Amino acid sequence: MIACADIGVSAGGRNILSGVTLALADGQRVVLMGPSGAGKTTLLRVLAGLLAPEEGTVTVSGRQASVAGRVLVPPSQRSIGFVFQSAALWPHMTVAQNVLYGLADLPRREAQERMRQALAACRVEALAERLPQQLSGGEQRRVALARAIAPRPRHLFMDEPLTSLDSDLKGELLNLVTGVIAADATAVLYVTHEEDEARAVGGTRLYLAGGRLGSQT
Amino acid sequence: MAALAGDAWAAVRMSPGSLRLAVPAGRSLTLLVRSCTLSAATALLCLAIGTAAALVLLAVPTRLRWLRMAVIVPVIVPPYLHAVAWMRTAEGLRVLLRRAGLALPPFQGFGAALWVQVMVYAPLMASVALAAWSMVDPLLVDAGLVQGSSHRVLRRVILPLMLPVLAAGTLLVFVLCMGDLSVPSLFSVNTYALEMYARFSASGRTADVTLLAVPVVLLCLAALTPAMRSLATVLSTPSAREGAVASAWRAAGAVRAGALFGAVVLGVDAAGLCGSLLAGAQGATWAAVLDALPQASVSLRTAGGACLVSLVLALAAGPLVAAGNRSARWTAAFLLVPLALPGPLAGTGASLAGVLAGGLWKTVAPSLLLAFRFGPFACLMTGARLARLDSATTEAGRLFERRRGDYVRRIWLPTLGPVLLAALLLVAILGIGEVSGTLLVMQPGQQPLALAIYNYLHYGGSGTVSALCLVLLAGLLALMVPALFLWNRGWRRA
Numbered sequence: 235m236i237a238c239a240d241i242g243v244s245a246g247g248r249n250i251l252s253g254v255t256l257a258l259a260d261g262q263r264v265v266l267m268g269p270s271g272a273g274k275t276t277l278l279r280v281l282a283g284l285l286a287p288e289e290g291t292v293t294v295s296g297r298q299a300s301v302a303g304r305v306l307v308p309p310s311q312r313s314i315g316f317v318f319q320s321a322a323l324w325p326h327m328t329v330a331q332n333v334l335y336g337l338a339d340l341p342r343r344e345a346q347e348r349m350r351q352a353l354a355a356c357r358v359e360a361l362a363e364r365l366p367q368q369l370s371g372g373e374q375r376r377v378a379l380a381r382a383i384a385p386r387p388r389h390l391f392m393d394e395p396l397t398s399l400d401s402d403l404k405g406e407l408l409n410l411v412t413g414v415i416a417a418d419a420t421a422v423l424y425v426t427h428e429e430d431e432a433r434a435v436g437g438t439r440l441y442l443a444g445g446r447l448g449s450q451t
Numbered sequence: 452m453a454a455l456a457g458d459a460w461a462a463v464r465m466s467p468g469s470l471r472l473a474v475p476a477g478r479s480l481t482l483l484v485r486s487c488t489l490s491a492a493t494a495l496l497c498l499a500i501g502t503a504a505a506l507v508l509l510a511v512p513t514r515l516r517w518l519r520m521a522v523i524v525p526v527i528v529p530p531y532l533h534a535v536a537w538m539r540t541a542e543g544l545r546v547l548l549r550r551a552g553l554a555l556p557p558f559q560g561f562g563a564a565l566w567v568q569v570m571v572y573a574p575l576m577a578s579v580a581l582a583a584w585s586m587v588d589p590l591l592v593d594a595g596l597v598q599g600s601s602h603r604v605l606r607r608v609i610l611p612l613m614l615p616v617l618a619a620g621t622l623l624v625f626v627l628c629m630g631d632l633s634v635p636s637l638f639s640v641n642t643y644a645l646e647m648y649a650r651f652s653a654s655g656r657t658a659d660v661t662l663l664a665v666p667v668v669l670l671c672l673a674a675l676t677p678a679m680r681s682l683a684t685v686l687s688t689p690s691a692r693e694g695a696v697a698s699a700w701r702a703a704g705a706v707r708a709g710a711l712f713g714a715v716v717l718g719v720d721a722a723g724l725c726g727s728l729l730a731g732a733q734g735a736t737w738a739a740v741l742d743a744l745p746q747a748s749v750s751l752r753t754a755g756g757a758c759l760v761s762l763v764l765a766l767a768a769g770p771l772v773a774a775g776n777r778s779a780r781w782t783a784a785f786l787l788v789p790l791a792l793p794g795p796l797a798g799t800g801a802s803l804a805g806v807l808a809g810g811l812w813k814t815v816a817p818s819l820l821l822a823f824r825f826g827p828f829a830c831l832m833t834g835a836r837l838a839r840l841d842s843a844t845t846e847a848g849r850l851f852e853r854r855r856g857d858y859v860r861r862i863w864l865p866t867l868g869p870v871l872l873a874a875l876l877l878v879a880i881l882g883i884g885e886v887s888g889t890l891l892v893m894q895p896g897q898q899p900l901a902l903a904i905y906n907y908l909h910y911g912g913s914g915t916v917s918a919l920c921l922v923l924l925a926g927l928l929a930l931m932v933p934a935l936f937l938w939n940r941g942w943r944r945a
Contacts, residue, residue, distance in 0.1 A: 279593075279699075282597060283596075283699070284593050284596060284597070284699040285699060305699075308596070308600070308601070309593075309596045309597045309699070310596060310597060310598055310599050310600055314597055315597070316593075316594065316597040318590050318593075318594060319590075320590060322588070322590040322591055322593075322594040323591075323594075324591055324594070324595070324607075324608055324611075324612075325591075325612075326611045326612060327607075335595070335598055335599060335607065336597075336598030336599065338599065338603065381594075381598075385598060
């Protein structure tokens with residue numbers, strides 16, 4: 235379980251997050267909605283340990299992971315998979331190397347096997363030796379998803395993973411994402427401002443506006 | 452260049468045996484190996500120290516951002532000023548240790564020259580590393596952090612992404628060291644660049660210098676060619692992009708210790724530079740400083756002339772560089788040549804052209820020489836800025852132009868102007884500090900400040916030298932501050 239309590243973050247004199255409390259239980263699905271600039275990405279970054287909150291705490295499996303102004307547990311030790319808004323693939327690594335990066339602590343053979351499974355699940359196994367710049371936008375998103383799920387994280391954060399894709403591709407990838415989520419018992423925190431994506435992912439729906447969190451009515 | 456080539460060709464036709472000068476052997480081979488060793492060692496040490504220091508500077512909080520500038524400003528300080536500062540510091544240390552009964556060897560030779568050269572170019576490498584970092588997408592770093600430790604992210608993500616720019620910076624430092632004679636000469640290290648200057652001074656035969664320079668020019672061209680694209684990217688990067696601080700990555704453990712060491716070395720250099728010059732200048736009188744005003748005036752006049760020529764060059768070559776086609780590649784390749792030419796060879800060429808053309812040329816030769824050596828930077832910066840101009844903006848400017856000249860006056864100039872001015876200030880900064888080439892072309896009684904300091908240094912340091920160094924430093928700083936301001940302003944309008 236990953237949870238945060240009374241999180242406050244500000245920038246340039248403006249409150250981005252204020253008193254945000256959220257818990258993501260194992261296997262739970264939460265869809266975080268809200269308008270652009272509402273602080274959705276900031277909240278994900280705080281939970282992932284990429285940003286220290288100015289107020290409040292973050293706990294991972296009951297252990298304090300972030301307190302005000304400090305990250306106590308680094309992101310790589312929080313068992314998190316993260317799909318960023320842009321694919322954020324490392325351009326100097328092949329698709330296979332991108333996915334293998336997060337499997338470094340496994341024996342070589344097992345890591346290779348996991349990499350193949352993740353690529354197959356995202357239907358990009360044929361692209362393993364390509365560089366990211368040789369892939370289309372949709373293929374890059376698939377690889378980003380494969381990279382996130384390959385280490386089998388307990389929490390999967392998806393930050394508007396289908397943004398700026400055309401509607402056909404979006405529909406196809408949404409099917410893939412929901413299929414991958416359904417196949418795993420991973421807890422999912424899915425950020426979007428698209429109603430159809432929220433409906434497809436399912437689970438609890440939360441709404442973030444003006445830096446404050448509430449249930450959507 | 453044409454004068455040098457023609458002269459060398461004539462010499463070879465008259466005496467084909469002189470071609471042997473272009474093939475290093477015996478003494479010249481020893482000097483070439485020494486120059487390469489000194490330059491390569493300097494470049495690699497600068498890479499390590501500069502990159503390490505940049506890792507610390509990246510992490511400084513916003514309120515301490517001025518620290519970055521304080522550490523990087525020595526980039527504009529000419530090598531011989533660093534040499535003066537370190538000579539004084541080493542002498543002070545020797546006196547202190549002698550009192551404690553310990554003897555320190557004299558601060559001379561290869562080791563001393565290497566140390567000072569590293570201090571000269573490490574701030575440049577730190578700037579390059581900061582520029583390289585600012586080009587790394589913070590999201591790629593964060594993506595690495597989610598799945599790997601800070602060390603792993605540095606090794607597998609950050610350094611590989613910074614590598615092209617870091618390599619370009621290292622190669623540039625190598626080339627700059629190969630062409631500089633000031634530091635090696637002050638520490639009694641015979642190098643290839645010094646040999647070229649000595650040969651010209653002794654014989655006056657320009658063809659010999661040209662032929663002698665062939666291996667160095669080829670080496671420098673070979674080093675600069677792969678670095679060209681990255682060099683243009685570095686030059687086209689604003690010095691204070693904010694994206695760089697967005698990533699959560701921080702150095703940890705041994706990396707943090709190494710980074711701190713690098714930052715301390717740069718800090719010591721900056722503090723030592725100012726401290727030793729200030730302490731040394733206490734023995735100087737205002738009269739001595741005022742006596743240097745004519746020399747300062749020559750410096751400003753020469754640099755001003757170089758700026759004017761560079762402006763014409765930048766306006767002519769900038770659009771060609773920006774075109775992004777074959778002509779852009781050829782223009783960029785052509786601009787590489789002056790950068791690859793050692794200072795003494797460029798000076799010899801200007802001097803030879805003066806002999807051939809005579810009259811007015813001798814008066815303008817120093818400015819033309821500086822424009823030849825540093826104008827390519829202005830061309831590359833202008834080209835890089837033009838290449839990033841939003842085509843929609845420029846097309847809209849032309850479309851809505853109601854009065855002739857409005858587009859140039861109200862769109863083109865305000866967009867390009869700050870970067871162009873910053874580029875010209877850079878030419879002025881480099882030109883005012885230059886000695887390797889101007890040493891050979893300045894007319895008697897027309898000595899610039901840098902040359903006066905350099906000449907004084909050979910007669911031993913004094914309070915006057917320190918005071919003159921401070922005057923030069925203040926002048927360079929006065930040019931650098933508006934240059935940085937304009938550079939960033941120019942890019943904010945991008």
